[in-house]
Amino acid sequence: MTSAVRIGEAEVGAGHPVYTVAEIGINHNGDVEIAKQLIEIAARVGADAVKFQKRTPDIATPPDMRDTLRDTPWGRMTYLDYRYRVEFGAAEYEEIGRYCKELGVAWFASPWDVPSVEFLERFDVVTHKVASASLTDLDLLKALRDTGKPIIASTGMSTMDEIDSAVAVLGTERLVLLHATSTYPCPPEEANLRMIGTLAERFGVPVGYSGHERGLQVSVAAVALGACMVERHVTLDRTMWGSDQAASLEPEGLRRLVRDIRTVEVALGDGVKRVFPGEEAPRRRLRRV
Structure with missing residues (x-):
């Protein structure tokens, strides 16, 4: 049995309600009003938290990608300029923090570099998230x-050796692992949900699921297989511009x-066999012996 991890007001782990995370990520396209609409949706449907992504573009953008030109809703620009265009700063996160508190939903983010960890700590977020792409960034893991x-x-796009190395740095005392497959969108044959049990047995920590598939079946099945947390991207409309929109859930x-x-x-x-009240009448009616 894995121990629970406290995140804000919630206990996350076996025997506790599944912690549901609506990942806004960068689906706000740099517009804080869109972000607030998505927060309101998450709160209305009963999600426990919303999640964002925080980058320092000069650090987090791969050097060979910086000058690559990209067509965007704001015109043709370099990839580095695009990353700055969709990045929220302190003013936006102050507004996000106020709105989440008003609606009673927790918020946190995936920092993609060490300065972003320091930035998020200013807002006293309830937890930090390691994106699959960052699992091998040991300096980032140490800062977290x-x-x-x-x-x-x-744990998407990672080998078991890479997961072992990350856990060795992070420790297991306050750790929740999420099984994930970093294909956008993820076909069912790549979901590999039995990894939820594999990770729980190997590391003895709560294990959840971060899904990038279309539809709901795979995420719901993850809960039946023991996932203690489910994270899915959310969008106002899957046809909106952006790399994560198509694999996101609409409201x-x-x-x-x-x-x-x-x-x-x-x-x-609870796994204890009993005769339920609804079975009593059929039992009396149908049992001969």
Whole structure:
């Protein structure tokens, strides 16, 4: 049995409600009003938290990509300029923090570099998230570990040796691992949900699921297989411009996901065989011996 990790007001782990995370990521396209609409949707459907991504573009943008030209809604620009265009600063995150507090939903982010960890710490976020792409950035992992905050780490695009190395740096005391496959969108045959049990057995920490598939079935199945956290991207409209929009859930999809997760939680029961009240009448009517 893995121990629980406290994230804000919630206990995350076996025996506790599944922690649901609506990842806004960069689906706000640099517009804080879109971000607030997505926060409101997440709060309305009962998600526990929203998540963003925080970068220092000069550090987090690969050098060979910086001058690559990209067509955007704001015109043709270099990839580095685009990264600055969609990045939120202190004023936007202050507004996000106020709005999340008003609506009673937690927020945190995936920092992609050490200065971004320091930036997020100014807002006293409830946890930090390691993106799959950052799992091998040991300097970043050390900076996250040293905050003393609980850490959620996604394991997409990683070998088991790479996961072992990351866990060795992060430690297991305040760690939640998320099984993930970093294909956007992820086909069912690449979901490999049995990794949830593999990670839990190997590391003895709570394990959740970060999904990038279309639809809800795979994420709901992850809960049946023991996922203690489910993270999915959310968008106002999957046809909006942006690299993550197509693999995201629209508002109705997010509502149905949270609803279905809560149904599965109840349906799992406690594993103790009993005759339920609803079975008594059929039992009397149908049993001959």
